[in-house]
Amino acid sequence: MQWHDEGVILGIKRHGETSVVAEVMTRDHGRHMGLVHGGRSRRQQPLLQPGNRVDLVWRARLADHLGAFRVEPLSLRAARLMERACALYGVQAMAALLRLLPERDPHPALYAALDAILDALHEPASAGELFVRFELAVLDELGFGLDLTRCASTGATAALVYVSPKSGRAVSREAGLPFADRLLALPPFLADRQASPEREDLTDAFRLTGFFLVRNVYEPRGIAVPSAREAFVRSVLAVPADTAQ
Known part of the structure; x- marks a missing residue:
């Protein structure tokens, strides 16, 4: 199994003496884990910082395995x-x-x-x-x-100043005023x-x-x-x- 995607590093966990498991939010494959061999090296550590956007190749024998990432830089913004x-x-x-x-x-x-x-x-x-x-x-x-986008009570789209904690819908000033103490701003x-x-x-x-x-x-x-x-x-x-x- 193999795929190629881009992603943002969310975090890493140490794995053995030299590797890490990287957690990445990818564009097309969701939040995904993968082993990065040598991820604790001086060359790899700056690349695997949260917030960096990277190019990824993921490989595994079966789809439900952890698999391994090959990681290349795209946007190294972690330092900033x-x-x-x-x-x-x-x-x-x-x-x-x-x-x-x-x-x-x-x-x-x-x-x-x-x-x-x-x-x-x-x-x-x-x-x-x-x-x-x-x-x-x-x-x-x-x-x-x-x-x-519109008042839960009247359907109005103007003067929306409250949110109903029950429904999660907006409420207009006029409709919500009598219940203001029970509504969210x-x-x-x-x-x-x-x-x-x-x-x-x-x-x-x-x-x-x-x-x-x-x-x-x-x-x-x-x-x-x-x-x-x-x-x-x-x-x-x-x-x-x-x-x-």
């Missing part, structure tokens, strides 16, 4: 990502989200989003918004997507792609996606919210949302 806390924690947090998906299950749209976000993740001003949108995409792929930048998020908007957005991840994914599986997400949120909210650095 390590320069900022938001980028470092963001890579870890997105990897944790992708581990919620079945191994080897293709998700080409998520791969494309991951690869694009990693090129901008070192900028705190944009990292928060991009990460929230990635969480929404993962929820959608898991079957728990939110409908933020819908940040303007998620209702209107032209809007730029303020710090308060990002706080509401993290609360929104966090609520549905915990209720629909983490709690049913008996797992805790990844510490990398909490660290990422803290690092982003420590920087004003409208300040590019």
Whole structure:
């Protein structure tokens, strides 16, 4: 068995004295594991850092075997990502989200989003918004997507300022006002792609996606919210949302 693809390194685990098992999110083969012979060498270690985009050839005797990767560089951005806390924690947090998906299950749209976000993740001003949108995409792929396009009560597409915690659907200001204390805030930048998020908007957005991840994914599986997400949120909210650095 053999295939050729590109992917983003999510993490590695030591295997024996000289090799590693690499975890990679691939474009066409989903999240995939493979042995990298000599992966702990000086030449291979910089290549196998989380966030790097690589060219892969996977070989195994049978399809359900671990198999082995041959890895070549495409975009070595790990060093740049390590320069900022938001980028470092963001890579870890997105990897944790992708581990919620079945191994080897293709998700080409998520791969494309991951690869694009990693090129901008070192900028705190944009990292928060991009990460929230990635969480929404993962929820959608898991079957728990939110409908933020029209009011669940009236069908209106304007003045959407709430989200129902029961249905995950948007609610307009007029329809939701009597029940505001029981609804989640819908940040303007998620209702209107032209809007730029303020710090308060990002706080509401993290609360929104966090609520549905915990209720629909983490709690049913008996797992805790990844510490990398909490660290990422803290690092982003420590920087004003409208300040590019």
